Amino acid sequence: MKIKLSPRLEVIAGCVTGACSMADIGTDHGYLPVYLIENKGVSGAIASDINQKPLKKAQKIIDTQQLQKQIETRLGSGLSVLKPGEVEVVVMAGMGGLLIRDLLKVQPAVARAAKKLVLQPMNNQAVLRRYLETAGFLITREELAREGDRVYEIIVAEPGAMIVTTPLEYELGFEYYRHQHPLLGALIDRKIFLEQQIVASTQGRTTAVAAKQFQESSRFIEKLNEVKKCLSN
Ligand SMILES: C[S@@+](CC[C@H](N)C(=O)[O-])C[C@H]1O[C@@H](n2cnc3c(N)ncnc32)[C@H](O)[C@@H]1O
Missing domain, CATH: 3.40.50.150 (Vaccinia Virus protein VP39)
Incomplete structure (x- = not known):
C-alpha cells in the first residue's frame, strides 16, 4: 500500500x-x-x-x-x-x-x-x-x-x-516573516479571524481580565493588518 x-x-x-x-x-x-x-x-x-x-x-x-x-x-x-x-x-x-x-x-x-x-x-x-x-x-x-x-x-x-x-x-x-512565505497572507487572515472572535467575546465585559484581553487582541489585530498591508505593497 x-x-x-x-x-x-x-x-x-x-x-x-x-x-x-x-x-x-x-x-x-x-x-x-x-x-x-x-x-x-x-x-x-x-x-x-x-x-x-x-x-x-x-x-x-x-x-x-x-x-x-x-x-x-x-x-x-x-x-x-x-x-x-x-x-x-x-x-x-x-x-x-x-x-x-x-x-x-x-x-x-x-x-x-x-x-x-x-x-x-x-x-x-x-x-x-x-x-x-x-x-x-x-x-x-x-x-x-x-x-x-x-x-x-x-x-x-x-x-x-x-x-x-x-x-x-x-x-x-x-x-x-523575513522571506514572506506564499501562505503568510493566509496565516495572517486566520490569526485575525481568531483574534476577532476573542474581541467579540470580550467586548463590553467589565472584568479586568476581559478588558485586558480585549485591548491586547484589538492591538494585535491592528499590527497584523499593518503587516498585511506591507505584504500587498
Ligand atoms: C492529534 S494526534 C497527532 C498525530 C500525528 N503526530 C499528526 O501530526 O498527525 C496527537 C497524538 O499525540 C498523542 N499524545 C498526547 N500527549 C502525548 C504525550 N505526552 N506524549 C506522547 N504522545 C502524546 C496522542 O495520544 C495522539 O495520538
Missing part, C-alpha cells in the same frame, strides 16, 4: 532532511515514520505515543508495510521514551504548543542531543518560539501548510542562539 500524506504531514516530512534516524513523538496513525522510511531515505524510526490505542494503529500500518525491522513502537510520554542522541531528528506534530513546550522542558538532555527538532504546534506557537529562544535553540526554518481554511505552522529548530528583531516574529515565525 502506498502511503499518501495530508498536505500538513507532507510539509513536515519535507523538513526531515538528511537524517538516518528519527522519532515521531505522538505518532497516532504512524503515517509519518512509514512515509519517511519508504520515501525519504530514513533508515530507522521510533514511533511513540502516550496512549495504547493510537500506538496499536501505528503498529498495524507498520505490520502492513512490513517495516517491523525499521520502525520500533514505544509507549510513553514525550521524550521520556528516548535516550539522548538516540535519533537525529525528533518530530512532535499535531499537539498543542504548550504541551510540546512542556515535553521539551522535562527532557532537556534528549531535546538538546537531537540534531533537529521538527515541531508543529496546533496553537500557542508564539509561546513555543519564546521557549525555544530561552532554552538555547535556534529556529533554522519555518514552513506553512494549508488544509481547508486552516494554516499550520511548522518550526524547525536546532541547538544555537537566536536573534529576535521584532516581537511579531514570535507570532508569525522567523524565516517566513
Whole structure:
C-alpha cells in the first residue's frame, strides 16, 4: 500500500532532511515514520505515543508495510521514551504548543542531543518560539501548510542562539516573516479571524481580565493588518 500524506504531514516530512534516524513523538496513525522510511531515505524510526490505542494503529500500518525491522513502537510520554542522541531528528506534530513546550522542558538532555527538532504546534506557537529562544535553540526554518481554511505552522529548530528583531516574529515565525512565505497572507487572515472572535467575546465585559484581553487582541489585530498591508505593497 502506498502511503499518501495530508498536505500538513507532507510539509513536515519535507523538513526531515538528511537524517538516518528519527522519532515521531505522538505518532497516532504512524503515517509519518512509514512515509519517511519508504520515501525519504530514513533508515530507522521510533514511533511513540502516550496512549495504547493510537500506538496499536501505528503498529498495524507498520505490520502492513512490513517495516517491523525499521520502525520500533514505544509507549510513553514525550521524550521520556528516548535516550539522548538516540535519533537525529525528533518530530512532535499535531499537539498543542504548550504541551510540546512542556515535553521539551522535562527532557532537556534528549531535546538538546537531537540534531533537529521538527515541531508543529496546533496553537500557542508564539509561546513555543519564546521557549525555544530561552532554552538555547535556534529556529533554522519555518514552513506553512494549508488544509481547508486552516494554516499550520511548522518550526524547525536546532541547538544555537537566536536573534529576535521584532516581537511579531514570535507570532508569525522567523524565516517566513523575513522571506514572506506564499501562505503568510493566509496565516495572517486566520490569526485575525481568531483574534476577532476573542474581541467579540470580550467586548463590553467589565472584568479586568476581559478588558485586558480585549485591548491586547484589538492591538494585535491592528499590527497584523499593518503587516498585511506591507505584504500587498
Ligand atoms: C492529534 S494526534 C497527532 C498525530 C500525528 N503526530 C499528526 O501530526 O498527525 C496527537 C497524538 O499525540 C498523542 N499524545 C498526547 N500527549 C502525548 C504525550 N505526552 N506524549 C506522547 N504522545 C502524546 C496522542 O495520544 C495522539 O495520538
